[in-house]
Amino acid sequence: MSTDGKDDLPSVRTGQGSTKLLREEFERRYRTQFYHPAFDAAKLEIDRLTAIAWQNYEEGEKAPRTREAGPEFSDPKQELSIEWLEARARIAEAQRQFERRDADSRILLVCASPRTDETCPSEMSKTFRMANLAKDCLERAGGFSVDFLDLSRLVSEYGRTIFPCKACVSTAMPLCHWPCSCYPNHYMGQVHDWMNELYPRWVAAHGVMIITPVHWYQSPSVLKLMIDRLVCADGGNPDPTTTSGKDAAKAKALELQGWPFPKHLAGRVFSVIVHGDAEGAEGLKRDLHDWLIDMALVPAGAQAVLDRYIGYYEPYSTSHDAMDRDDAFQQEVRNAARILMESVAEVRGGRKVPGADIASPRQK
Numbered sequence: 001m002s003t004d005g006k007d008d009l010p011s012v013r014t015g016q017g018s019t020k021l022l023r024e025e026f027e028r029r030y031r032t033q034f035y036h037p038a039f040d041a042a043k044l045e046i047d048r049l050t051a052i053a054w055q056n057y058e059e060g061e062k063a064p065r066t067r068e069a070g071p072e073f074s075d076p077k078q079e080l081s082i083e084w085l086e087a088r089a090r091i092a093e094a095q096r097q098f099e100r101r102d103a104d105s106r107i108l109l110v111c112a113s114p115r116t117d118e119t120c121p122s123e124m125s126k127t128f129r130m131a132n133l134a135k136d137c138l139e140r141a142g143g144f145s146v147d148f149l150d151l152s153r154l155v156s157e158y159g160r161t162i163f164p165c166k167a168c169v170s171t172a173m174p175l176c177h178w179p180c181s182c183y184p185n186h187y188m189g190q191v192h193d194w195m196n197e198l199y200p201r202w203v204a205a206h207g208v209m210i211i212t213p214v215h216w217y218q219s220p221s222v223l224k225l226m227i228d229r230l231v232c233a234d235g236g237n238p239d240p241t242t243t244s245g246k247d248a249a250k251a252k253a254l255e256l257q258g259w260p261f262p263k264h265l266a267g268r269v270f271s272v273i274v275h276g277d278a279e280g281a282e283g284l285k286r287d288l289h290d291w292l293i294d295m296a297l298v299p300a301g302a303q304a305v306l307d308r309y310i311g312y313y314e315p316y317s318t319s320h321d322a323m324d325r326d327d328a329f330q331q332e333v334r335n336a337a338r339i340l341m342e343s344v345a346e347v348r349g350g351r352k353v354p355g356a357d358i359a360s361p362r363q364k
Helices: 023-034 037-059 082-099 126-141 195-204 221-233 248-256 281-294 316-325 327-348
Strands: 066-068 079-081 105-111 144-150 207-213 269-276 305-309
Touching (some): 023 037, 066 082, 082 195, 105 195, 126 144, 126 207, 126 269, 126 316, 126 327, 195 221, 207 281, 207 327, 269 281, 269 327, 281 305, 305 327, 316 327
Parallel strands (some): 105 144, 207 269
């Protein structure tokens, strides 16, 4: 708690030390992107770009292009990142799409394996095959549009990145902005963050179907990156001017005044399919189910949330063949897609989710 006697607010704990680089090390790291011999002919230009990059790093300007927030915010005069404001506008448009009664139902279909035949594995993932089974089922039904999100693009597509969550929420919930304002961070070179495109895709969805393998008892890293960055959808602050950007002390004070923890994705319906080859599928299914429940999404039904093993303790080399033989699992994937569609139709048709009108005594 503070020791100045002026209030009874928690103090902001600091002291981990600086990670700021010296110029020599900064330039060494910056220049590695020009390692290819083809860049040798542009040495003078690279020297000039390196000098500019160092100056930007020294000045520490995270958002070099800003404008006044405007009348929708608590502090209309505060300068906010143009990129953040554009992401916010896309989310608002996605919410309008979600609320339209005359539009097709939208399903966000997430293929959560990093494997792809375009990169080192040299073979497509079984997850991708399952996701396409579900996609075909959803598209054949009519009245549904499918937004296919293939997270393997994080490892196969140039400039496609999801940066890690910085855990602002653990300082105080209002410090975690909706959408996330931690990235891009230009002076650190943390650009091309995919999440500003993914947030609106989640918001626009009436149903979400996640199909994923289990990696070492956990979710694949590409999925976990997205999960962590969706924390701002679960109680995040839509007005960064209330915390003057990233002022930790103001965020703590605001939370202790009574924070409402808005559920920005509440009411979407979900299905989860987890597959493994030896261990861990049950635990990951449970973790994903509980995570989505915590964000106030609605499970489609028991047959739409499942875990299975393909080629149990058999060689990796023949796992696609094992999937070919597993007609029952392929049908379960299709059934999960059908059940998700039925549940989405019911919710959009006015089915009341049990407990939706009952306020929780635990807001966090």
